[in-house]
Amino acid sequence: MSTAPKSNIEGGSQTLGRGLQALTLIGEARSPLSVADLAAQLGIHRSMAYRLVKTFEQYGFVERTASGELELGARLGALARNVAQSLQSAAAPHLAALSDELLMTSLLVVFDGEEAVTLSTAEPRAADATVAQRPGTRHPIDNGAPGRVIRSQLHPQDFPAKDFESSHDEVIPGLTSIAVPLALPQGKPAAIAVIYPPREVDEAKVASALHEASAKISTALGVRS
Structure with missing residues (x-):
């Protein structure tokens, strides 16, 4: 039985790794990248x-703007809809109810092995103005309320869990966040949170609503407290 030469396998692995790195750079860029920008960063x-x-363009993973800059394509968006679909489906109604109750944007945040990643969001329907948070947004677990909640789940001895975490002006300038843990199957680290412009709020009351929503999501996923 023939096998591919080791050099071919290694070369294919490097090419795949570079391609995944390129998609990551395009998707996480704060402003659209040009091909020259991408080449320099790679x-x-x-x-x-x-x-x-x-x-990437041939497969619909990347598209170019009118000015020739790069952005993720519709094909990736279609694939992303299937990522953690059961979790998103279970969380969606409870995030929506939480947002409407508190008049704040609610977030479902998970750990991807490196950073805290916003998986899904809900904005209040009755608010005059809302704060948007793009799914896919990433930040270190040392920053922001949901990040620190996840950090406590990963390293409980070094960072004992609190009833809730709060942060201001960290991940998104000018915004405040409150977060609590979310129990997932297999003990995967996660949090739900709200973000809102600074104003006087009863943080304990907000945290209580978050805990209630968290328990409902966990129950919908079959996780027993």
Whole structure:
């Protein structure tokens, strides 16, 4: 039985890794990247970056704006809808109810092995103005209320859990966040949170509403307290 040469396997692995890194850079960029920007950040020649982008475009993973800058394509959005679908489905009605009750944007935040990632959000329907948080937003677990909740789940001895975490002006400038843990199957670290412009609120009351929503989501997922 023939096998592929080791050099071919290693080369394919490097190409795949570079492609995934490129998609990550495009998706997480604070402003759209050009092909030249992408090449510089990957440390590769511009012609190689063009070939990567061309392949992504063929499969619908990347699209170009009218000015030629890069953004993630619709194909990735379709794939993303299937990521953690049961979790998102279980959480959606409770995040929506929480947002409407508190008139704050609610978030479901999970740990991807490196950082805290916003998986889904809900905005209050009755509020005059709302705060948007894009799903896919990432931040270190040392920053922000939901990040620190996840950090406590990962390292409970070093960072004992609190009833809730709060933060201000950390992940999103000018906004306040309150977060509590969310129990998931297999003990995966997660949190639900709200974000809102600074104003006088009863943080304990907000945390109580968060805990109630968290318990309902866990129950819907079959997790017993």
